[in-house]
Amino acid sequence: MIRYIDEFRQAKAARYIARSIADRMAGINNEVPIRLMEVCGGHTNAIFKFGIRNLLPESIALLSGPGCPVCVTPNRFIDTAIELGRRPDFIITTFGDMIRVPGSRSSLLEERASGSDIRICLSPTEALSIAEDNPGKNTVFLGIGFETTAPSVAVSIIEARERGIAGFSVLSALKTMPEALYALLSSDDLNIDGLICPGHVSSITGTAIYRPIAETFGIPCVVSGFEPPDILSTIDMIVAQIAEGRHDVENQYTRAVRPEGNKRAQDVMRAVFTPCDSRWRGIGTIPGSGLAVSEEYREFDAEFLFSLELPEEREVPGCICGHIMRGAKTPLECPLFSTACTPQDPKGACMVSAEGTCSAYYRYGNR
Numbered sequence: 431m432i433r434y435i436d437e438f439r440q441a442k443a444a445r446y447i448a449r450s451i452a453d454r455m456a457g458i459n460n461e462v463p464i465r466l467m468e469v470c471g472g473h474t475n476a477i478f479k480f481g482i483r484n485l486l487p488e489s490i491a492l493l494s495g496p497g498c499p500v501c502v503t504p505n506r507f508i509d510t511a512i513e514l515g516r517r518p519d520f521i522i523t524t525f526g527d528m529i530r531v532p533g534s535r536s537s538l539l540e541e542r543a544s545g546s547d548i549r550i551c552l553s554p555t556e557a558l559s560i561a562e563d564n565p566g567k568n569t570v571f572l573g574i575g576f577e578t579t580a581p582s583v584a585v586s587i588i589e590a591r592e593r594g595i596a597g598f599s600v601l602s603a604l605k606t607m608p609e610a611l612y613a614l615l616s617s618d619d620l621n622i623d624g625l626i627c628p629g630h631v632s633s634i635t636g637t638a639i640y641r642p643i644a645e646t647f648g649i650p651c652v653v654s655g656f657e658p659p660d661i662l663s664t665i666d667m668i669v670a671q672i673a674e675g676r677h678d679v680e681n682q683y684t685r686a687v688r689p690e691g692n693k694r695a696q697d698v699m700r701a702v703f704t705p706c707d708s709r710w711r712g713i714g715t716i717p718g719s720g721l722a723v724s725e726e727y728r729e730f731d732a733e734f735l736f737s738l739e740l741p742e743e744r745e746v747p748g749c750i751c752g753h754i755m756r757g758a759k760t761p762l763e764c765p766l767f768s769t770a771c772t773p774q775d776p777k778g779a780c781m782v783s784a785e786g787t788c789s790a791y792y793r794y795g796n797r
């Protein structure tokens with residue numbers, strides 16, 4: 431059994447698997463490249479960081495999907511957080527990347543420079559501690575991300591009630607992945623031939639969530655780990671399915687993902703959140719793809735607690751993050767890429783997070 435990280439990064443193993451992919455592709459009579467989408471931003475980052483595209487035949491195209499939590503969060507959510515942060519006695523707590531994403535007219539970073547109390551947290555539990563240390567203030571945690579982060583946000587809400595911590599609330603933009611994949615795969619212009627499914631999300635949900643997708647769209651879905659041999663093995667498994675005319679759900683990441691997922695995390699999520707319609711940057715509103723704080727926990731729901739009148743949201747002119755989130759365009763097609771828009775001075779969400787496609791293109795080049 432492979433136990434250590436070095437063993438997952440062996441170049442020899444990567445080259446061996448890459449040869450297998452090339453051999454399989456040679457047997458597939460395809461006039462256009464096979465298009466595979468890596469759903470997760472963590473995979474996008476690894477693919478660029480380790481130059482995985484260089485190891486693949488040109489007949490395989492990799493597209494980045496909607497799995498960067500910061501990238502899919504719409505401007506409206508950032509605008510809301512900014513407005514709350516401008517109120518006296520409000521503390522906005524958030525994961526680090528979120529602070530740099532431009533909203534319609536400002537960013538949380540600019541607001542902090544202007545005097546708003548905005549703090550970076552490594553976890554929702556840290557936000558809870560801030561609330562505990564600041565009685566009499568409203569501490570709002572910005573809940574973003576997918577099934578991976580939702581359980582820890584749910585636990586913070588349960589803990590807040592159990593420990594009687596007043597003033598803590600969550601502004602939820604949490605999202606669930608299957609509905610977004612349905613929305614993307616239903617669009618006519620993408621033509622995806624296989625999904626590299628997200629490892630972390632799947633460790634919570636299990637693998638069964640992909641079965642209806644594989645069946646409805648007739649494409650292989652393989653859950654993948656994050657090291658180079660993991661991703662290459664996943665691609666090899668997808669290509670094998672295509673060569674054999676199959677569209678099954680398979681699990682490459684067996685060391686972390688069980689078919690049934692993490693039942694405790696699922697229970698805690700279900701106890702605190704309820705499905706709602708949710709807006710995704712670039713994709714629009716997807717019915718049932720969000721997680722709202724349930725009525726049972728309403729006293730921790732920032733959206734319910736604080737009413738807001740917001741001016742209309744707007745996007746930075748020229749930014750094509752929306753198209754990039756759908757895998758419909760690459761950053762090289764954006765007129766602002768690496769000129770007006772850089773990681774130091776991002777104009778859109780995809781340039782901010784390490785998991786963002788524009789950021790990956792900028793740091794590692796088009797590999």
Ligand code: SF4
Binds near residue numbers: 750764777
């Ligand atoms: S390069 Fe910048 S402006 Fe262009 S799509 Fe990416 S984030 Fe938006």
